[in-house]
Amino acid sequence: MSDLAIRTAGLTKRFGAQTAVDGLDLAVPRGSVFGFLGPNGSGKTTTIRMLLGLIRPSGGESHVLGERMPASGDTVLPRVGALVEGPAFSPFLTGEQNLRRFDAADRHSDPRTRATRVAAALDRVGLGHAARKKAHAYSLGMKQRLGLANALLMPRELLVLDEPTNGLDPQGTREVRALIRSFAADGTTVFVSSHLLAEVEQLCSHVGVMSGGRLVAQGTLEDFRRTGAHPRVRVKTPQTDAAAAVLARLGVAAVARDAASDRDAVTGILPPDGPAPEAIVAALVAAGVPVRGFEVVGESLEQRFVELTGEGFDVVA
Template structure:
């Protein structure tokens, strides 16, 4: 496991921010860490990176106990947490050079090459000589990503990596994360953009009220949600309802009221979609469209937390 915790807990006085956390992040995964405001995500990240000490429990990062082994593990970890901060009157390249110089393991002779490569990877080569105070929010976010990539990393911890980026920048960061995973790195992404996580991540974990309420592969996460439903697009809605009822499928009256040309029903486990289409056609239903709609990440998130899209670190 790239990250493994057991009973990890953090208290601030009488308040428990994270309680009894057993987190498992497989090596090589892109892990989406989700949770509503105040759920304990950022506190968890801070404990994993040694920024705060846990009140109880154990944590291992890349197989090393933290915080005891932070000096050995942190050089293998790149992080972007709660937005990057830079010296405003230094250029982007100069800021990265300062970060690189703070790493006692880095070779000064190859520093310029590392800085140039990191800027190129995040699409900031053209702005290398521009002062950081003139960077937009999205450019500063990219510069923070570049700082996390100055050296080869086995684990990337990214807090809202697409914050402030335009659609093109978001696509580029998505491609970068995929490339890092393809190279063998584990990427741990905290994000409030559920659609982005759904496109990007192989695994997810959901926090609510300081507790981990679900974790696993994205596919398993969806499968444990609401029962999939079939959507039949047809002008013969009454006939379609009768045909579905003959298959012991009860049409959704609420869905029928919202769209008169679509009949919706839960998909039984023992019915194949092609069997349902064949029955509809045999009954004389003019089927103009047929789809099986599974549980989305948003639906599962709401089921687990009772929260909507106001999901921030």
């Protein structure tokens, strides 16, 4: 068995003269929660559609759960649960009736166990109490959870979730986040497409970043943070000019005062061969600079993204 739940090689999709996905080489380890990052229009949803066999690639290949797609869709897709571009339900059917309808449309499902599986899926996502409520009366968060319940009607090795918290309020976001964590705890590989950095940082073990249809980085979340710009040091002191002079003498680059709301602090970027943090503190004290606070700030996921793509990002949870 492959140790990758998803693997692509040179995966490409063109729409006329536009290349939506360009030479994608993706590697999603089994058992991971993989955050597929990128701003809207970067090629995330097109990639997901190709992985699920909803559209054919223009070039390259993809393997899902160790099998070639879309050729092996009949054997792969029953093992994959998906929530793509938000759930769509019949508004005047209940949550339970909607799930029964979707399950009946799945030729791999067993009608003899349908009632049991629908009830279990609703309970799993916390909608057992609302099973007989009409879907039009569901909140957006409840509809997202109902979509997840639909993805769980059969045992799944892989869940593919496209923007699962899109448009949710903070409470709905927390509910969906908790559900995704529970799926991962059960050993399911979860592939989460998102443009919300806060979600990825709280949920994911691995990350890949799309920009302009190309994959610009992938790896573990920790490696992703460590690779890139150098960490910054921040000194809190009433003598910012003296602190800046000491930092400059030590080779700490790009020294700058903090915002006006925090005038008694100065920051600088550590070079690769820069002094150890304790040596910086010792030099400040030796120079008579009163140090009221000192920290080394690693690179955030947002900073790493901007460094890779030069684009801003939505960081609202």
